[in-house]
Amino acid sequence: MPLYREVGVVIRTHKLGEADRIVTLLTRGRGLLRAVAKGVRRTSSKFGARLEPFMVADLQCYEGRTLDTITQAETLGAYGPAISSDYDRYRAGNVIVETAERLAEGDPSSELYALLVGALRTLAVGKIPPDLVRDGYLLRAFSLAGWTPGFDECVRCGAAGPHTVVVVQLGGVVCEDCRTPGSPRLDPGSIALLRSLLAGDWDGALASTERERGQAAGIAAAYAQWHLERGLRSFGARRD
Structure with missing residues (x-):
């Protein structure tokens, strides 16, 4: 069975038997990869901690008939402990990796992989509020x-802005003539925040108010769920 190397972000894991796990990763070259990590639940495992959610690893695998098997794992980004130890980061991280998994169901994308790694790195460092990291990731990933x-x-219709009415189904702001009934009107600062998040402008995003962040978060969540055609479980998930 041929060996290969790959780098990937651990999205989630499932128990398999008494000591193994099935690990779902977003990889740079193969897209979504589900592989077996044997013996990683034993206390003597040398690389079990390297295959926890939010970790970035350099992997050696061999191909199997149904699932590949991970034989080695070296840490490239140890973001798991910092994210999992903080409730707000953990919730934001789960939304990010679930979105990445859903968007990666097609062909591999090195850009989507790099965006995910960058978002988890920023989340782990903790200098940017988790909700801003999450919403910035959502807008840029869908882009x-x-x-x-x-x-x-x-x-x-292409009418020049500024506009403050957002129609998620149409993909952004609309003028008064194109407004549909029930469309939300946001504060101008909330639209500016959405622009900053889409551009990856953290200085601009950090200048926003709590009200503006709340409005922008609602639009980012609605935009994600509209394009995924079903809700993200992680938006309502709680950790026991």
Whole structure:
């Protein structure tokens, strides 16, 4: 059975038998990968801790008939402990990796992989509020997937902004003539925050108020769930 090397982010794990785990990873070259890590639940395992959620690892695997097997794992980014030890980071991290998994169901994307690693690194460092990291990741990940939101001119008719009414189903802000009934009107600062998050402008994002962050978070969540066509479990998940 041929050996190969790959780098990947651990998305989630499942128990298998008494000592093994099935590990789901987003890899740089193969996209989503589900592989068996044998013996990692034993206390004597040399690399079990390297295959926990939010960790980035350099892997050696061999191909199997149904599932590949991980034979070696070296840590490239030890983000798991810092994220899992903080409740807000943990919730944001779960939304990020679940979104990454859902978007990676097609062909491999090195850009999506790099964006995920960057988001988890920023989350682990802790200098940016977790909700901003999460919302910035959502907007940029969907942009990479081909659904770039528009927060400047009207996304329906192209009328120059500024506009403050957002229609998620149309992909961004609309003018008064294109507004649909029930569409939310945001504060101008919330639209500016959405622009900053989409651009990866953390200085601009950090200048926002709590109200603006709350409005932007609602739009980012609605945008994600609209394009995924079903809700993200992690938005409502709680850790016991």
